[in-house]
Amino acid sequence: MRKPLIAGNWKMNKTASQAEELAGALKDKLKNENKVDIIICPPFTSLEAACKVVKGSNIGLGAQNIYWEEEGAYTGEISAPMIKEIGCQSVIIGHSERRQFFGETNETVNRKVKAALKFDLTPLVCVGERLEEKEAGRTFSVVESHIKEGLTGLKKEEILKIVVAYEPVWAIGTGKTATPQEANEVHSHIRRLLTGLYGEEVASRVRILYGGSVKPDNISGLMSETDIDGALVGGASLQADSFVGIVQGAG
Ligand code: PGA
Numbered sequence: 569m570r571k572p573l574i575a576g577n578w579k580m581n582k583t584a585s586q587a588e589e590l591a592g593a594l595k596d597k598l599k600n601e602n603k604v605d606i607i608i609c610p611p612f613t614s615l616e617a618a619c620k621v622v623k624g625s626n627i628g629l630g631a632q633n634i635y636w637e638e639e640g641a642y643t644g645e646i647s648a649p650m651i652k653e654i655g656c657q658s659v660i661i662g663h664s665e666r667r668q669f670f671g672e673t674n675e676t677v678n679r680k681v682k683a684a685l686k687f688d689l690t691p692l693v694c695v696g697e698r699l700e701e702k703e704a705g706r707t708f709s710v711v712e713s714h715i716k717e718g719l720t721g722l723k724k725e726e727i728l729k730i731v732v733a734y735e736p737v738w739a740i741g742t743g744k745t746a747t748p749q750e751a752n753e754v755h756s757h758i759r760r761l762l763t764g765l766y767g768e769e770v771a772s773r774v775r776i777l778y779g780g781s782v783k784p785d786n787i788s789g790l791m792s793e794t795d796i797d798g799a800l801v802g803g804a805s806l807q808a809d810s811f812v813g814i815v816q817g818a819g
Contacts, residue, residue, distance in 0.1 A: 570775050572791065572818045573731065573798035575607040575692060576805025577632065577660060577779075578614075587614035591621040593808035601626060603819035604798070607692075608805070609660055612646055619655035630658035630692065633666060636679035648687040658690035660800070662718060664698075664737045674717035681718065685726050692731045692800065693718055694779070695758070699738035707736075708757050715761050727766050732758055732776045733800040739780025741802060748789045748796070751778045755795035784813030791818050 582590060587610045598606060609630040610618045619629050635645035651659060661684065662677035677693065684691040695714035697707045711734070719727065734754050736746050746754075755776045762771035778790050779800035790796050798818060804810040 570773065570797045571605055572603065573605040573607070573775050573777060574811075574815045574818050575630065575658075575660075575731075575733075575777065575798070575800050576609060576811055577663070577800055577802050578608065578610045578805060579632070579665070579802060580611055581806055582610055582614050584614045584617040587611075588617045588621055590806070590808060591618040591627070594811060595622055595625050595627055597808060597812045598627065598815060599625070601815055601819065604815050606815055607658055609658075612651075615651065615654050615656060623655060628658060629656050630660060630690075631656050632660045632663065634659050634661070634680055634683060634689075636676070636683040638683075648683045648689055652687045652689060656689060658692055658731075659684050660692045660694065660733075662694045662714070664694060664696055664735055664740060668737070674714060677714075677718040678720055681722070681730065685722070685729060690729055690731060692733050692777070694733045694735050694800070696735040696737055696780075702736065702738060707754060711754060711758060712761055715758060716765070719765075724766050724770050727762065727770050728773055730774065732762075732774060733779050734758060734776060735779035735800060737780075741781070743781050745781045745783075745786055745790075746778070748786075748793045751790060752793035752795055755793070759795050782814060784810055784817055787814045787817035 607628040607630045631651040661680045666672040681691045697710040775797040777798045777800045782799040782801045
C-alpha cells in the first residue's frame with residue numbers, strides 16, 4: 569500500500585515572515601490529518617522560519633533544489649548538508665522550471681539525486697514532457713530518458729527512497745490539467761519502466777505524484793487512478809485553504 573503524499577512547491581514565493589504565517593495556518597488546519605503524508609517546500613531563505621513552525625508536526629519540510637557538491641567555491645549554491653541541518657527531510661530535483669531556465673539536465677539531476685541520498689534526503693524527482701514533445705507523440709520516450717538517465721547508477725534500496733513526480737510541462741501553471749486517465753497512462757508507463765529496471769517489488773513501492781494545475785476540485789479524480797499516489801502542487805499550495813482542500817481530497 570502506498571500512502572498518499574501531497575507536496576507543496578512554493579517556488580519563488582513567500583518571504584520568511586509570510587512562510588511562517590502560511591506554515592502556521594497549515595499546521596493548525598491539518599493537525600488531525602494522518603491518512604496523507606504532507607510536505608511543504610519553501611524557498612531557501614524561508615526554510616528556517618517554516619521549520620520552526622512545523623517541527624514535530626505531521627508536516628515535512630523540503631527544499632526546491634540543491635547543488636551536488638557538499639561545499640566549496642560554488643558562489644550562490646546550496647548543498648545537501650546545508651538543507652539537512654536546517655531541518656529538511658526532502659528536496660525537489662529536476663523541476664521543469666529548472667530544466668527550462670537554469671540549464672538542468674538529466675546528468676545534473678542524477679548528480680543531485682545521488683547527493684540528496686548521501687545525506688539521507690528524499691529526492692522528489694520531476695519528469696515530464698513539454699508541449700511540443702507531447703504533440704510530436706514523444707511523451708513516453710521523454711519520460712523514459714528522464715527516468716533512466718536521471719536515476720542511473722542507483723541501487724534498488726536507493727530507489728525505494730525516492731519519489732517520482734510526473735509533471736507534464738504544458739499543465740504547469742496553465743490551468744490545463746491532464747485528465748486523470750491521461751496522467752495515469754504515463755504513471756503506469758513510469759511504473760513499468762521502474763519494474764524493468766529494478767523489479768516489481770521495488771516498483772510497486774515507489775510513489776509517483778502528479779503535478780500540473782492540481783486544485784481541490786480535481787485531486788480526487790486524479791487519486792482514484794491506480795498509479796497516481798499524490799500530487800506536487802504549485803499555485804494552489806500558496807494559500808492555506810486550497811492546499812488543505814487538496815490534502816483532504818487525497819485522503
Ligand atoms: P502548478 O505547479 O500546480 O502551479 O501547476 C506545479 C509544479 O510546478 O510543481
